[in-house]
Amino acid sequence: MGDLTLWKRYTTHLCLCPKLGLSLDISRMGFPEAFPDHMEPSMQRAFTAMKELEAGAVANPDEQRMVGHYWLRNAALAPTGEIRDQIASALDQIKTFSYNIHSGTITSQNNETFKNILIIGIGGSALGPQFVAEALGMAGDRMKPSFLDNTDPDGMDRVFAELGDDLGRTLAVVISKSGSTKETRNGMLEAQAAYRRAGLEFALHAVAVTGAGSELDRLAAAEGWIARFPMWDWVGGRTSVTSAVGLLPAALQGLDITALLAGAAACDAVTRQTETRQNPAALMALMWHYATNGRGEKDMVMLPYKDRLLLFSRYLQQLIMESIGKEADLEGNIVNQGMTVYGNKGSTDQHAYVQQLREGVANFFVTFVEVLHDREGASMPVEEGITSGDFLFGFFQGTRQALYEKGRESMTITVERIDAFTIGVLIALFERAVGLYASLINVNAYHQPGVEAGKKAAGAVIALQKEIVGLLGKGQNPMTAGEVAASLGKPEAVEQVFAILRHLAANPDRGVAAVCEGDVSEWKFWKQ
Numbered sequence: 001m002g003d004l005t006l007w008k009r010y011t012t013h014l015c016l017c018p019k020l021g022l023s024l025d026i027s028r029m030g031f032p033e034a035f036p037d038h039m040e041p042s043m044q045r046a047f048t049a050m051k052e053l054e055a056g057a058v059a060n061p062d063e064q065r066m067v068g069h070y071w072l073r074n075a076a077l078a079p080t081g082e083i084r085d086q087i088a089s090a091l092d093q094i095k096t097f098s099y100n101i102h103s104g105t106i107t108s109q110n111n112e113t114f115k116n117i118l119i120i121g122i123g124g125s126a127l128g129p130q131f132v133a134e135a136l137g138m139a140g141d142r143m144k145p146s147f148l149d150n151t152d153p154d155g156m157d158r159v160f161a162e163l164g165d166d167l168g169r170t171l172a173v174v175i176s177k178s179g180s181t182k183e184t185r186n187g188m189l190e191a192q193a194a195y196r197r198a199g200l201e202f203a204l205h206a207v208a209v210t211g212a213g214s215e216l217d218r219l220a221a222a223e224g225w226i227a228r229f230p231m232w233d234w235v236g237g238r239t240s241v242t243s244a245v246g247l248l249p250a251a252l253q254g255l256d257i258t259a260l261l262a263g264a265a266a267c268d269a270v271t272r273q274t275e276t277r278q279n280p281a282a283l284m285a286l287m288w289h290y291a292t293n294g295r296g297e298k299d300m301v302m303l304p305y306k307d308r309l310l311l312f313s314r315y316l317q318q319l320i321m322e323s324i325g326k327e328a329d330l331e332g333n334i335v336n337q338g339m340t341v342y343g344n345k346g347s348t349d350q351h352a353y354v355q356q357l358r359e360g361v362a363n364f365f366v367t368f369v370e371v372l373h374d375r376e377g378a379s380m381p382v383e384e385g386i387t388s389g390d391f392l393f394g395f396f397q398g399t400r401q402a403l404y405e406k407g408r409e410s411m412t413i414t415v416e417r418i419d420a421f422t423i424g425v426l427i428a429l430f431e432r433a434v435g436l437y438a439s440l441i442n443v444n445a446y447h448q449p450g451v452e453a454g455k456k457a458a459g460a461v462i463a464l465q466k467e468i469v470g471l472l473g474k475g476q477n478p479m480t481a482g483e484v485a486a487s488l489g490k491p492e493a494v495e496q497v498f499a500i501l502r503h504l505a506a507n508p509d510r511g512v513a514a515v516c517e518g519d520v521s522e523w524k525f526w527k528q
């Protein structure tokens with residue numbers, strides 16, 4: 001397509017949203033002109049489904065749950081007065097609590113002002129808070145966040161070492177909707193131990209964000225933690241960033257949660273409209289459908305040209321892949337749906353994988369995010385009349401062009417600046433696009449049955465380890481994995497038994513020794 005024809009296509013398809021400070025350019029997606037019209041009936045059905053969802057329909061049929069993240073930024077939309085009150089009172093609680101922490105009305109065990117936040121959570125209970133903290137954090141923030149988002153002991157040690165003597169001035173925020181996620185439970189137990197080692201009582205430094213009556217909620221109540229904040233079954237983990245899950249850490253950090261919510265609410269208003277061409281979330285869903293044939297045949301590479309958006313792709317990975325990646329559709333047909341999301345930031349990725357994007361396998365489309373405002377204050381020239389920001393812009397434009405020349409498709413989201421309002425807009429934009437796209441491909445975006453299998457299997461591994469340790473503890477002679485498995489009456493589990501023994505033997509504190517000679521089936525293990 002020639003430059004002038006492309007310009008025409010650009011102006012025809014550009015979706016300008018002045019109220020959001022955002023535009024979406026889909027001109028470099030190669031959809032035929034007839035495609036939007038062809039999809040329009042399906043899109044209108046998606047709008048209807050979304051309307052019903054927002055009105056309180058059970059949009060997550062497996063779990064018989066309403067899906068209410070849109071109410072979090074406009075409580076008036078919630079279907080019952082009880083929910084409206086819950087949203088308003090949680091927001092009040094967050095604001096009052098953060099004020100009391102900042103002002104020193106609530107202090108640490110040693111009567112010091114809290115200056116750090118240690119956020120303990122995983123998945124939707126960490127990714128949103130991490131994204132927001134990274135996108136909006138400043139050197140002079142009221143509190144400095146750090147995260148335990150895994151059950152990796154070394155990862156936790158690094159965080160505790162960073163906090164060092166500041167642990168006494170660190171407020172632990174334990175986040176788990178279910179209140180029973182093992183990684184989060186482990187992080188909390190390790191944190192409790194770290195506070196204890198420092199001569200501190202964890203309960204006097206901890207708050208919980210969780211569902212009422214959950215395991216975590218009961219523990220926090222029983223131990224007298226400083227405060228508890230609610231999560232509701234009508235908010236999914238991956239869409240919980242505008243609930244206490246995301247708002248409490250952000251407010252404590254000193255970020256403008258009012259603007260964040262306003263951005264999300266403004267985007268909801270724009271993306272609620274049923275005129276597809278003026279609805280950037282609908283257009284994105286439409287493009288996902290076009291690019292992937294509605295079957296996830298291509299991956300989406302997220303390329304934001306702004307360091308602050310580095311974690312956006314990680315956040316979107318869960319939002320999109322946990323929502324869309326489903327074995328069955330709503331009628332129970334096996335569809336193995338999904339859309340792979342990856343990426344970091346431009347122009348950094350130019351020097352990593354953009355080579356393959358331009359010349360290698362064409363199994364992707366790109367979503368660029370362009371931020372118009374370069375920095376606070378003036379920029380120095382790095383070449384005559386040219387700044388670093390001009391280069392960032394140039395690299396974005398250049399990569400977009402270079403990919404287009406090779407028939408590699410892209411769309412571009414342009415925002416004016418990165419601030420709390422814009423981050424709210426971006427969060428809401430993708431939440432809505434996911435919901436609409438799920439309707440287009442007829443899957444339930446709000447459950448995650450596939451995650452349970454891995455959790456159950458992990459539980460079985462832990463149970464097997466306990467059996468192995470019990471057996472070796474009975475003063476057994478050195479045994480091979482096969483002998484251990486046979487003694488447990490589980491000869492078929494020999495590979496898993498071997499893996500567990502090798503892991504135990506690699507950690508001297510576990511008291512299992514090994515002689516690793518010959519074929520791995522001949523390695524011998526015993527309790528020291």
Ligand SMILES: O=P(O)(O)OC[C@H]1O[C@](O)(CO)[C@@H](O)[C@@H]1O
Pocket residue numbers: 122123124125175176177178179180181184237238322448451
């Ligand atoms: O907030 P919770 O209940 O600890 O769950 C954490 C994450 O685990 C999952 O249930 C499964 O990975 C996610 O959907 C969720 O965000």
